Amino acid sequence: MRRETRINLIFLVAFVIVALPGAVILFRKKLDPTAHRLDQPDPVLSRLPYMSPLPAPPGVKWIVPDRTQSWVRSLTTPVPTLSAAPPGPQWEPVISPDHLLQVLAAERLSSGERLTLIVWRDLPQAGASDFAITADGSAASVARVKATPVPPEVRHELVMAGFVRPPKEVVLLEVDLPQLPPANPHRVEFSGTRPGSTAHAAVEFKNPEWPSTQGSRAP
Numbered sequence: 001m002r003r004e005t006r007i008n009l010i011f012l013v014a015f016v017i018v019a020l021p022g023a024v025i026l027f028r029k030k031l032d033p034t035a036h037r038l039d040q041p042d043p044v045l046s047r048l049p050y051m052s053p054l055p056a057p058p059g060v061k062w063i064v065p066d067r068t069q070s071w072v073r074s075l076t077t078p079v080p081t082l083s084a085a086p087p088g089p090q091w092e093p094v095i096s097p098d099h100l101l102q103v104l105a106a107e108r109l110s111s112g113e114r115l116t117l118i119v120w121r122d123l124p125q126a127g128a129s130d131f132a133i134t135a136d137g138s139a140a141s142v143a144r145v146k147a148t149p150v151p152p153e154v155r156h157e158l159v160m161a162g163f164v165r166p167p168k169e170v171v172l173l174e175v176d177l178p179q180l181p182p183a184n185p186h187r188v189e190f191s192g193t194r195p196g197s198t199a200h201a202a203v204e205f206k207n208p209e210w211p212s213t214q215g216s217r218a219p
Contacts, residue, residue, distance in 0.1 A: 046059070046060060046061060047060065047061045047062075047063050047161070047162065048060050048061075048062060048063070048161065048162045048163065049062070049063060049064075049065055049068065049158050049161045049162065049163045049166075050062040050063065050064055050093050050095060050099065051093075051095065051099050051102070051120040051163070051166075052099060052162065052163045053098070053099055053100075053120075054098060054099060063161065064091065064092070064093065065157045065158065065161050066157075067153055067154050067157045068154050068157060068158060069091065071150075071151060071154050072093075072104065072118070075104060075116070075118070075148065075172065076104050076105040076116055079105040079107045079116070080105065081104055081105055082094050082103050082104060082105055082106055082205060084205070094203060094205045095203060096190075096201040096202055096203040097202075097203075098201055099120065100119060100120055100121060100190075100199065100201040101117060101118075101119060101120075101188070101190045101201035101202075101203050102117065102118045102120065102203070103115060103116075103117055103188060103203055103205045104116040104117060104118050104172075106205070106207070108179070109176075111176070112176060112177055112178045112179050113176070113177055113178070113179055113180055114143070114174055114175065114176050114177075115135070115140070115173075115174070115175045115177070115188065116172065116173070116174055116175075117133075117172070117173040117174075117175060117188070117190070118170050118171070118172055118173075119170060119171040119173065119190070119199075120167060120170055121167055121170070121171070121199065122167045122168060122169060122170075123147070123171050123192075123199075124147075125147075126145055126147065126171050127145055128142040128143075128144075128145050129193065130145075130192060130193055130194050131145070131173065131190065131191070131192060131193060132190075132191045132193050133173070133175050133188065133189065133190050133191075134188070134189045135175070135177045135180070135186060135187070135188050136180065136181075136186050136187055137187075138177065138178070140175045140176065140177040140188075141175065141176045141177070142173055142174070142175055143174045143175065143176045144172075144173070144174040145171060145172070145173055146171070146172040146174075147169050147170075147171055147172075148169055148170050148171070148172050149168065149169045150166060150167060150168060150169060150170060154166075155168070175188075180207065182207065184206040184207055185204040185205060185206050186204065186205055186206070186207070187202060187203075187204050188202065188203050188204075188205070189201075189202045190202070190203075
């Protein structure tokens with residue numbers, strides 16, 4: 001084999017190795033019926049899933065994807081998922097302005113009240129001591145911490161809706177506190193206590209129409 005032929009062959013093999021991953025990505029995009037055409041520019045995002053982190057384009061509309069909503073609601077069953085909208089068919093998440101902390105549910109227990117919170121961030125091996133939570137300025141007790149994987153179909157839906165890197169798992173927190181006063185709204189503040197953690201969020205919510213759920217879930 002001539003020297004020039006050998007050099008050309010080595011160059012060709014190296015080029016194929018470098019170009020192959022991009023070709024595979026383009027091929028997969030071509031097979032996706034929901035993707036835009038490759039000869040068109042990327043669409044300007046006008047809608048994003050409600051838990052997408054900030055910053056966001058000006059005038060973006062926050063949406064609740066269907067599969068995501070069904071999955072979120074299943075996390076609190078049989079306790080109803082808390083909505084920021086008035087009672088009715090429309091459901092709006094109760095979420096902090098930075099889209100990190102969401103109040104999923106509130107239920108009344110014999111010893112006080114319990115809030116179920118979701119932290120929309122990957123926090124591996126999180127424990128109760130990693131969080132400090134207050135409700136209306138009073139310290140709350142973290143009764144349970146559960147790392148919950150986000151189902152693949154939900155992550156796919158979020159990616160297709162514009163959330164490029166949704167978390168692979170979220171953190172569910174069950175927080176116990178004394179009975180809240182009837183005055184609305186209430187303010188929940190959340191902070192991470194791990195060394196170097198900058199997680200902090202605050203969210204306000206209103207008392208729901210309290211269901212008779214005492215004893216419906218294991219503490």
